[in-house]
Amino acid sequence: MYKAFIVLAIVLVSGLTISYSQTAETTQALEEYKQIVEENRSYRTYGAESGLKGNTTYQFSDADRYRWYTSDHEGFRVYRFNGIRFMDVFSGEMSTARDTMLPVLVQSVTTSNIYTAGIRNLYEWQNNNWKKYAFPKNDRILQLKEYNGDVYCIGERGIASLKQGSWVYRTFKNKITEAEASRADVSKSGIVYSLSVKSREGLTSVTSIFVKQFSSLNTGLMPIAQNLLTPTPPQTCFDHQKEVMWIYFAQTDILFKYNLKNMLVQKVSFKPGESIQNISTTDNGKNWLITKTSDIIKAVELTADYPKSSGMGFNSTKMTFNPAYLDYLYLEGQLMPISSDKSLAKNYLFSRIRILEPNPQTRILAVKEFMIPFQGSVCKQVYNYGNLLLMDVVHEGFLNVSRVLILKYPFERITSRDIIIETESYTLNYNRLMDSILIQREGKISLVPLVIICERVATGSNMQMIDGTKPNSAIDKEAFFDNHNLHYHYQNAWHKMDIGRFEMYGKPVKALTLNGIFWLCFENALLRFDPKLKTSYAYTAREGIPEGMLAINIESGKLMISTKEATYKFNEYQNILKLDIPYIIVSDSIKVIITNKLILPYTQRRLEIPISILGPLYPDLCPVSYRLLGYNDDWITKGYLERIRYLKLPYGSYTFEVSARAANGLQTSVKSFPFKIKAPFYYTWYAYTVYIIGALLIMFLIFRWRVYSYREANRQLELQVAERTRELQEWQLRMTQSIDYALLIQKSILPQENQLLRLFKEHLILWHPRDTVGGDFYWLHELPAGDAFLFALIDCTGHGVPGALVSMTVNSALNHIVKDHGINTPEDILKQLHQDIGRTLHQESEKTQQDGLDIALLKVNFTTKILSFAGAAMDILIYQQNSPELTILKGSNNSIGGLKHQKNLIFKPQQVEYSPNTIVYLYTDGILDQIYEIKTRMKRLGPVHWCKIVGNMVDKPLAEQKVELEDLVTRMLILDDQRDDITIVGLMLD
Numbered sequence: 001m002y003k004a005f006i007v008l009a010i011v012l013v014s015g016l017t018i019s020y021s022q023t024a025e026t027t028q029a030l031e032e033y034k035q036i037v038e039e040n041r042s043y044r045t046y047g048a049e050s051g052l053k054g055n056t057t058y059q060f061s062d063a064d065r066y067r068w069y070t071s072d073h074e075g076f077r078v079y080r081f082n083g084i085r086f087m088d089v090f091s092g093e094m095s096t097a098r099d100t101m102l103p104v105l106v107q108s109v110t111t112s113n114i115y116t117a118g119i120r121n122l123y124e125w126q127n128n129n130w131k132k133y134a135f136p137k138n139d140r141i142l143q144l145k146e147y148n149g150d151v152y153c154i155g156e157r158g159i160a161s162l163k164q165g166s167w168v169y170r171t172f173k174n175k176i177t178e179a180e181a182s183r184a185d186v187s188k189s190g191i192v193y194s195l196s197v198k199s200r201e202g203l204t205s206v207t208s209i210f211v212k213q214f215s216s217l218n219t220g221l222m223p224i225a226q227n228l229l230t231p232t233p234p235q236t237c238f239d240h241q242k243e244v245m246w247i248y249f250a251q252t253d254i255l256f257k258y259n260l261k262n263m264l265v266q267k268v269s270f271k272p273g274e275s276i277q278n279i280s281t282t283d284n285g286k287n288w289l290i291t292k293t294s295d296i297i298k299a300v301e302l303t304a305d306y307p308k309s310s311g312m313g314f315n316s317t318k319m320t321f322n323p324a325y326l327d328y329l330y331l332e333g334q335l336m337p338i339s340s341d342k343s344l345a346k347n348y349l350f351s352r353i354r355i356l357e358p359n360p361q362t363r364i365l366a367v368k369e370f371m372i373p374f375q376g377s378v379c380k381q382v383y384n385y386g387n388l389l390l391m392d393v394v395h396e397g398f399l400n401v402s403r404v405l406i407l408k409y410p411f412e413r414i415t416s417r418d419i420i421i422e423t424e425s426y427t428l429n430y431n432r433l434m435d436s437i438l439i440q441r442e443g444k445i446s447l448v449p450l451v452i453i454c455e456r457v458a459t460g461s462n463m464q465m466i467d468g469t470k471p472n473s474a475i476d477k478e479a480f481f482d483n484h485n486l487h488y489h490y491q492n493a494w495h496k497m498d499i500g501r502f503e504m505y506g507k508p509v510k511a512l513t514l515n516g517i518f519w520l521c522f523e524n525a526l527l528r529f530d531p532k533l534k535t536s537y538a539y540t541a542r543e544g545i546p547e548g549m550l551a552i553n554i555e556s557g558k559l560m561i562s563t564k565e566a567t568y569k570f571n572e573y574q575n576i577l578k579l580d581i582p583y584i585i586v587s588d589s590i591k592v593i594i595t596n597k598l599i600l601p602y603t604q605r606r607l608e609i610p611i612s613i614l615g616p617l618y619p620d621l622c623p624v625s626y627r628l629l630g631y632n633d634d635w636i637t638k639g640y641l642e643r644i645r646y647l648k649l650p651y652g653s654y655t656f657e658v659s660a661r662a663a664n665g666l667q668t669s670v671k672s673f674p675f676k677i678k679a680p681f682y683y684t685w686y687a688y689t690v691y692i693i694g695a696l697l698i699m700f701l702i703f704r705w706r707v708y709s710y711r712e713a714n715r716q717l718e719l720q721v722a723e724r725t726r727e728l729q730e731w732q733l734r735m736t737q738s739i740d741y742a743l744l745i746q747k748s749i750l751p752q753e754n755q756l757l758r759l760f761k762e763h764l765i766l767w768h769p770r771d772t773v774g775g776d777f778y779w780l781h782e783l784p785a786g787d788a789f790l791f792a793l794i795d796c797t798g799h800g801v802p803g804a805l806v807s808m809t810v811n812s813a814l815n816h817i818v819k820d821h822g823i824n825t826p827e828d829i830l831k832q833l834h835q836d837i838g839r840t841l842h843q844e845s846e847k848t849q850q851d852g853l854d855i856a857l858l859k860v861n862f863t864t865k866i867l868s869f870a871g872a873a874m875d876i877l878i879y880q881q882n883s884p885e886l887t888i889l890k891g892s893n894n895s896i897g898g899l900k901h902q903k904n905l906i907f908k909p910q911q912v913e914y915s916p917n918t919i920v921y922l923y924t925d926g927i928l929d930q931i932y933e934i935k936t937r938m939k940r941l942g943p944v945h946w947c948k949i950v951g952n953m954v955d956k957p958l959a960e961q962k963v964e965l966e967d968l969v970t971r972m973l974i975l976d977d978q979r980d981d982i983t984i985v986g987l988m989l990d
Contacts (some may be wrong), residue, residue, distance in 0.1 A: 004378075005790070012520065013028055017412045024923065032864055034729040035102060035724075036452075036494055038791060039635055043417065043419055043446050043447060043448040043617065044446065044447050044617050044618060045080075045444055045445070045446045045447075045448075046444065046445050046446075046447070047443055050084070050085050050086050051086040051087065051088065052071075052079070052086045052443065052444065052445060052666040053071060053073040053088075053443070053543045054071040054072045054073025054074075054077065054443065055071060055072050055073075055079065055440075055441075055442050055443070055446055056070070056071040056079065056086075056440060056443075057069060057070050057071070057109075057440060058206070058429045058431065058438045058440065058445070058891075059190075059430075060107050061431055061433040061434060062112060063112045063574055063581075064081050064578075064580055064614070065433060065434065065578050065611070065613065065614040065615065066082060066469065066580075066582075066764070067080070067081040067434070067568055067579070068080055068081075068083060068105060068107075068114065068959070069081065069086065069445070070103065070104075070105050072103070074612065075262045076090075076101040076102075076103050076117060077090060077091065078090035078105060078801075080523070080658035081614055081896040082580075082582075082610075082612035082614070083613045083614050083615070083619040084322060084612075084619055084620055084640075084642060085264060086611075086643070087735070088240050088966075089125075090116070090123075092129065095255075096388075097446070099118030099119065099120050099121050099896065100118055100119045100120075101117075101118045102116070102117050102119065102141065102142075102144060103724050104116060104143075106144055106145075106146040107146070108149045108150075108565050109146070109148065109149050109479060110149030111149060113125065113126070113151075113702075114361055115144065115146070115151050115315045116140050116144070117144045117153060118141065119135075119141050119142075119559055119674040120134065120135055120139040120140065120141070120661065121133060121134050122135060122137060122141070122151075122153055122162065122576065124162070127583075127593040127805070128582050128583045128591060128593060130407055130530075130593070132571045133162060133167070134156065134322075135153060135160065136155075136158070136160060136167060136169050138157065139155040139157040139158060141153045141154070141155055142154050142155060142156055142169020142176065142178050142182075143181040143182060143184060144892070145184075145189070147240050147410055147612075148188070148240060151187045152190070153186055154176065154181045154186070154192060155176075156169050156175050156176060156181075157171055157172055157242070157471060158172050158216075159172070159177060159186065159190055159192055159214075160185060160864070161190065162594050163230070164403055167554070168213070168217050169189075170190055170323075170678065171216050172192075172214045172215065172216065172219065173214075173215070173216060173217065173218050173219050174214070174219040176192065176194070176214050176398070177835065178375075178779045179216075180194040180196075180212060180802075181194070182615070182894075183195055183216075183234075183375040185238045185245070185258050187240065187676060188240055188241070188243065189243070191214070191215045191216040191260070193211055193212070193213055193216070193245065193260065194211070194212045194213075194214070194333060195209070195210075195211060195234070195247070196209070196210040196212050196221070197210075197233065197234060198210070200459060201854045206228060206229060207223045207225075207227075207228045207230060207233075207234070208223070208225065208226040208227060208235055209223075209226075209228070209247060209256070210223050210226040210448065211222060211224055211245065211258055213263075217351055218740075220263075221267075221831060222258070222263060222265065224247055224256050224258060224265055225254075225267070225979060227255060227256065227738075230249045230251065230252055230254060231531060232249050232250055233249075233250060234247050234248065235247070235248055235249070235250065235279070235494050236248075236250055237279045237281060237287050237302070239285075239287055239302070239304065240285070241285060242258060242261065242303075242304035243259070243260040243261055243324055244258070244259055244295065244304055245257075245258040246258075246279060246287065248276050248279055249276070250276055250277065250340040250341060250574070251275055251276070251277075252275060252276060253267040253269075253270040253275050253276065253343070254267075254276070255267070255270075255276060255289075256268070257306070257307075257374070268306070268307050270291065270450070271293070272292050273294060274292070274293050275291060275292055275293075276289070276290075276291055276340075277291060277292050277297075277338050277339050277340065277536045278290045278336065278337060278338060278339060278340035278809070279302065279333075279340070280329075280331075280337070281337075282331065282332045282333075282334050282337035283332075283333075283334065284332065285494075286301055286302075286332065287301070287302040288300070288301055288302065288329075288331055288336065289301075289302050289306075289717070290329060290338050291772050292338070293417070295319055295321070295500055296315060296316055296317075296318060296319065296645075297315070297316040297319065297327070297329070297356060297365060297715040298313065298314070298315050298316070298317075299329055299331065299358070299365070299766060300312075300313040301312060301313065301835060302325055305802045306808075312360075313564070314331075314358040314363050314364065314365050314660040315363065315364065315365065315907060316356055316364070316365035316367065316746050317364065317365075317367075323350075323368060324350060324351045324352060325350065325352050325353075325354050326354065326382060327339070327353070327354045327355075327356065328349045328353070328354070328355050328356070328384060328389065328408070329355075329356050329365070330356065330357045330387070331358060331359070332354055333386060333387055333409075333943035334384075334385065334386050334387065335355070335384040335385075335386065335387060335389055336384070336779045337384060338356075338624065345360060345688075346740075349373065349988045350372060352369050352370065352372065353369070353370045353372060353389070353391075353407065353681045353895045354367060354368070354369050354370075354531060354965020355368045355369075355370075355389075355407075355411055357411075359569060365697065366699060366929060368411050370411070370414055371516065371771075372391070372409065372414070372957070373403065376680075378394060379391070379392065379393055379535070380392045380393070380394055381394065381427075383428055383429075385430035385432060385470060386409050386432060387408060387409035388407070388430060388432075388450075389406070389407040389408070389439065390404055390405070390523065391404065391405040391406075392404055392793055393405055393408075394718060396713070398964075402418075402419050402420075402421050402929070403416050403417070403418050403420075403877065404416065404417045404419060404428065404437060404448065406437075408450070410456070412456045413543070415544060415559065417448050417450075417542065418435065419448060420440070421439065421446070423441050423442070425441060425442070426437075426441035427440050427441075428440075432451070432751045434614075434615065435449065435450045436449045436450060436519055437449075437450065444517075447617060449617050450544075450719070450729075451614075451806075453543055453544050453545075453570065453571050453572060454543075454544045454545060454546060454568040454569070454570055454571075455568060455569045455571060455591040456566050456567075456568055457560075457566075457567055457568065457569050458567040460564060461901070467908060468878050478511075478512070478513070479512060479518050479520075480511055481499060481508050481510040481511050481514055481520065481903070483943060484499065485497060485499060485637060486499050486511060486518070486520055486529070487510075488511075488513075488518050488531060490509060492529040493576060493717070494888070495531070497536070499520065499527075502522060502525065502538060502957055503734055505523065505524045505525035505527075505538060505540070505717070506522050506523025506524045507520035507523055507524075507749065508520055508521070508522050509521040509522060509523065509549060509552070509690065510551055510552050512552065512553075512554065513903075514531075514554055514559060514610035514626070515557075515559075516531070516532070517529070517665075518530075518531060519531055519552065519559060519904060521549055521551070521552040521561070522538075522549070523547070523548060523549055524540065524541070524545075524547045524548070524549070524550070525538045525539060525540045526538070526539040526546060526552070526561070526570065527539075528560075528665060530574075530666055530842075531663040533623075533661070533665055535665040536541075536665075537663055537664035537665055539664075539754060543650050545561070546563050546565075546566070546568060547563075548563050548564060549561055549562065549563055550562050550563055552570075554967060558570065559953075568753060572666075574951075575615055575624070575685055577612065577613065577615045577637050577660060577661075577662040577666060577668050578613075578614045578615050579612070579613055579614075579658065579659065579660045579665075579668045579671050580612045580614060581609060581610065581611065581656075581658070581670070581671060582610060582614070583677075584609050585607070585608040585609075585610065585643075586600060586605075586606060586607055586608075587604050587606055588606065588608070592604075594673045594675075596673075596674070596847055597674075598673065598675035599676045599677075599678060600676070600677050600678065601674070601677075601678055602651055602674060602679060602680040604677075605648055605649045605650075605651070605677050605738060605751065606646070606647055606649075607646045607649065608643045608644070608645050608650060609644045609645075609646075609656060609658075610642065611624060611640075611641055611642065611643065611644060611658065613640065616662050616663065618663070619640060619642065619660075620639075620640040621639075621663060622640055622660045622661055622663070623637055623638065623639060623640070623660065623661050624637070624638060624639070624640055624641050624644075624658060624659075624660050625637040625658065625659050625660075625661075626641075626644055626656070626657065626658040627656075628646065628654055628655070628656050629654060629656075629657065630652055630654040630655065631646070631649065631652055631654055633931065634848070640660075641973055644658070644823065646794070647678055647779075650677070651677045651679040651680065651683065652676070652677060653674070653675075653676045654674065654675055654676070654677070655672055655674045655675075656671050656672060656673055656674075656675070657671070657675070658670070658671050658672070658849060659671065661789075676869075693941060694721070712847065715719055729816075736966065739771075739773060740772070740773045741770055741881055742772075742801065742804060742983065743771050743773050745808075746749060746773050746777065746804050746807065746808070748769075749777065749807075749811045750777060750779075750810065751778065751779070751780035752948055755780060755782075758779070759780070759782070759989055760987050760989065760990070761852070761917070761989070762958040762959070762986075762988040763956065763958060763959055763985070763986060763987050763988065764958040764959070764965070764984070764985070764986040765778070765962075765984075765985055765986075766960040766962060766965050766966060766969070766985075767983050768926075768981070768982040768983065769799065769800075769803075769981045770799045770800065770926075770968060770973055770978045770980060770981050770982075771800035771801070772800075773800060773801060773803070773804040773806060774800060774803045774807075774981035775795060775796035775797065775798050775800075775802070775804065775807050775853075775981055776793075776794070776795050776803075776924050776981040776983035777794055777796075777807045777810075777811065777983075778791070778792065778793045778794070778922070778983065779791070779794060779811060779814055780792075780794075780820050781814075781815070781819075783824055786862040787861060787862055787863045788859060788860060788862065788863075789856065789859075789860055789904065790818065790824065790826070790829070790858065790859050791857075791858045791860070791922075791950075791987065792814065792855055792856065792857040792924070793922040793924065793985055794810055794811075794853055794985070795853060795854040795857045795926070795981070796808065796810055796851075796852075796853040797851040797853060797897070797923060799980060799981050800850070803981065806851060806853065809837070809840060809841075810833075810837065811837045813833055813837060813840065814833065815892050817829055817832045817833060817836065818838070819909070823988065824859065825859065825870075825909065826857040826858070826859050826868050826869060826907070826909060827870040827906075827908065827909040828868030829857060830855065830870050830871075830872055830905070830907045831905060831906065831907060832855060833855070834872075834896045834897065834899070835899070835904075836906045837852065837853070837896055837897050837899075838898075838899025839899070841897070843897065843898065843899035843900050843904070844899055844900060845900075846900070848900075850897060850898040850899070850900055850901060851897055851898075852871070852895045852896045852898050853895065853897060854871075854872055854873040854895050854896070854924070854925070855872045855873075855891075855896060856869070856871045856872055856874040856875070856876050856922050857869070857870050858876070858920065858922075860914075860989060862990075864913075865913055865914055865915070866911055866912075866913055866990055867911065867912045867914050867918075867920070868909055868911050868987070869889045869891075869910045869911070869912070870891070870892075870909050870910070871889070871891020871892060871907075871910070872891055872894060872895055872896045872905075872907065873891060873892065873893060873894065873895045874891045874894050874922075874924070874925075875888055875889060875890045875891055875943070876891075876920060876921060876922050877920070877921035877923075877947065877953045878891050878914070878916065878918065878919070878920055878921075879911060879919045879920075879921070880914060880915050880918045881915065881917055882915060885951070885956070886901050886921075886947060886950060886951050887912070889912070889946070891907075892905070892907050892908065914989055916987075916989070916990055917988060917990075918988070918989045919954060919986055919987065919988050919989075920957070920986070920987045920989065921984070921985070921986050922984075922985040922986075922987075923946070923983065923984045923985070924979075924980070924981065924982065924983045924984075925980065926979070926980035926982035927946065927969070927982050927984060928940070928942055928946055929941070929974045929980055930969075930973075930976065930978070930979060931972060931975045931976035932945065932972055932975070932981070933975060938976075941972075949968065958986050958988060961986060965984055969982060
């Protein structure tokens with residue numbers, strides 16, 4: 001803050017040298033000052049972005065600390081400020097009531113209720129809504145007054161007060177005009193009094209004063225004084241308790257007392273040379289008469305018996321009066337200007353402020369004086385609010401740089417606040433409840449908190465400077481610091497915090513702990529550090545911390561601050577932050593007032609909870625923690641939320657809890673309220689009763705209907721079954737005939753038995769399709785030379801009819817390759833077969849099936865006794881009598897077909913010289929994949945066990961081997977269904 005003062009001093013001194021014009025240098029200095037003020041966050045300005053419209057005037061703060069304002073926007077507006085936004089709380093009422101509003105807003109001093117009025121209705125703020133009271137017919141409201149908690153509406157034809165929601169109306173004998181109503185007062189008996197002044201111009205100006213009384217009995221005109229020679233207008237003071245009106249002229253000795261009860265007028269006499277300075281009324285209703293002689297100020301309490309007898313009085317000692325002094329009297333906790341001439345406190349250059357404070361024992365007014373270092377500035381206005389004096393000081397050359405000087409009881413020193421104001425036209429106000437200054441100008445309001453929290457308790461320093469860097473601090477577990485860090489002991493461990501960022505506050509002086517909070521004293525700031533929340537806050541001169549601090553200590557649980565001039569007691573402002581929930585909003589638009597037993601219907605389970613944080617300058621920087629017990633018991637902490645929303649809550653009982661934390665780490669108490677969302681009617685006990693009865697009835701009806709329907713369905717089903725059975729039998733007969741014929745066709749392409757007997761000494765053929773027909777078949781072709789033949793066993797993709805169709809295609813392709821192309825070597829035949837099958841099935845296309853086949857192809861030459869073999873994913877077994885073991889000739893790993901994936905296949909030829917009685921075994925994978933019992937375990941047969949089975953029967957004739965193989969297949973099919981076509985071929989070569 002002291003940097004801001006230095007920059008401001010530069011701006012002010014620079015302004016003296018250049019009068020009213022600003023050079024580039026001063027403009028830059030002013031901009032730097034603005035930036036410092038903004039960074040200090042010493043005040044905040046609200047405008048249209050906060051909902052503020054028109055010229056706005058602060059009125060009062062209610063019991064919940066909401067600030068109320070009125071505005072001239074579109075005639076009349078009422079705003080309630082929730083810490084962030086100005087809420088227009090009356091526009092809806094204006095649009096519906098169609099009333100012409102009076103620019104007035106009052107608050108009852110006893111009930112704190114808030115009232116405003118139109119010419120037809122009185123409006124009372126209750127439970128966050130306006131309640132309307134229609135004024136008696138044939139009359140209209142001219143003025144709204146509040147006295148001792150009672151609200152009076154002065155109408156054109158009578159006066160009315162609101163008692164327990166009903167009007168107490170008294171008519172006037174004669175009408176009252178708007179001008180008379182504007183300056184009227186109301187006695188506690190409800191009689192209206194209006195001061196009437198008549199002036200006559202001539203050689204001299206003379207004034208006559210009358211009091212006009214309006215009641216139901218008569219309209220009286222009471223003359224107070226006539227033909228007075230006075231240059232000043234009359235002023236009035238009203239004693240509502242005693243029903244006495246005081247009428248006086250400032251700077252004169254003219255004072256009239258008008259008793260409203262007996263309608264007597266009395267002129268008060270003064271001593272020679274004694275003149276009236278002012279009559280002021282304190283908050284408790286007492287009136288004080290301030291008079292002055294040549295060198296003495298006198299204050300006397302005006303009682304109902306004055307001047308016959310008076311209340312307490314005070315006198316000053318001899319004083320010198322001159323225009324350089326601004327004098328105030330401090331009585332009953334309030335500052336009262338000694339002079340009633342307001343022009344003395346406006347647009348006048350004062351050098352001193354003098355405050356007279358009474359001593360009840362001696363009845364002498366003690367005098368305190370204060371110098372005001374204006375340095376080329378002017379005091380635009382002086383405001384007095386209770387025990388507070390505000391002086392609005394502005395430099396002549398920089399009208400948008402304003403300094404508000406603050407003098408507050410016990411009037412020990414003058415503090416100041418710096419504000420950037422963009423216009424010359426503005427007013428100051430003071431919010432006593434929030435301890436804040438309000439600066440009002442067109443379309444904007446600035447809030448400047450005072451928060452002075454240091455109380456001077458002694459003159460001079462009585463504390464010894466203590467070195468906060470003492471080396472034994474670590475042993476004593478006390479907080480201490482070095483050049484860059486604060487070291488503190490927390491939760492059985494040492495921690496440190498960087499304090500280099502606070503170097504603008506001067507050197508650190510002392511560190512200590514109080515109630516779990518660490519305090520570090522700098523020369524110009526007091527740092528508060530909360531180790532639990534890891535938050536720090538620097539109290540500076542803007543909160544009333546004195547500069548040039550030497551030491552801090554703890555006495556009786558309080559922090560004591562010592563400077564060269566005095567010792568101060570630090571009282572942390574605990575009530576700076578308040579959280580409020582004015583109401584809740586359900587179904588997006590319905591406001592519901594919070595009560596102890598809040599019950600919401602199930603249709604209103606969409607909730608919005610508005611949050612108001614009242615007190616801090618920047619509530620939007622206050623984190624908010626909240627939870628909804630019964631929905632989510634965990635605390636949720638976020639930045640400031642203007643509204644907390646819950647969508648589609650289930651029915652049940654809940655308790656909403658919320659709290660907020662200020663910048664200095666202080667936290668509000670938890671604000672909570674319970675509520676219940678009623679279960680929908682279809683979840684109530686009587687609904688369940690209806691459900692049970694209805695369910696039982698429905699179950700009975702369903703049972704009866706089901707019995708009937710079952711009987712009817714069975715009858716229809718029997719008819720349908722008989723019909724379907726007949727159709728299925730016919731269909732099965734046709735399918736069986738078709739498949740049987742397909743079997744005949746497929747058998748017709750197989751080698752015939754006489755051909756096999758002619759070419760082989762012995763042979764066995766076990767052809768066992770899974771579905772009557774299949775994809776397995778064997779193929780035989782004798783070469784034209786008569787010295788060799790080709791034999792193949794083929795396993796086509798699929799089984800049943802699809803496999804049979806593919807087998808016909810493959811059989812045709814083999815005949816075409818061998819007979820038409822004359823290819824007779826096994827490897828070339830397979831290579832060509834791969835190409836022909838791919839083209840025949842159009843496997844070059846992207847979306848065609850890539851079906852194929854496995855094949856074992858033999859070429860046997862009788863002359864050379866050479867057996868040539870080539871296979872595609874199929875092997876053969878060869879048994880020769882001169883060899884004790886079976887010989888396995890393995891085929892290629894690739895199957896025929898799938899031309900899209902493999903364009904060309906190469907098959908390796910294998911040749912074996914065979915001897916007479918050599919047996920060649922060909923088989924498909926159907927036998928290998930079938931389940932077989934191996935060592936009491938059910939497993940796939942596989943090639944190893946298959947070779948063992950064949951090896952155990954090779955010495956037997958092929959006819960016997962066929963019987964054993966058929967028996968093997970039968971046993972396998974008992975263990976598991978046939979999985980694939982099974983084909984086994986045994987050929988004995990001669």
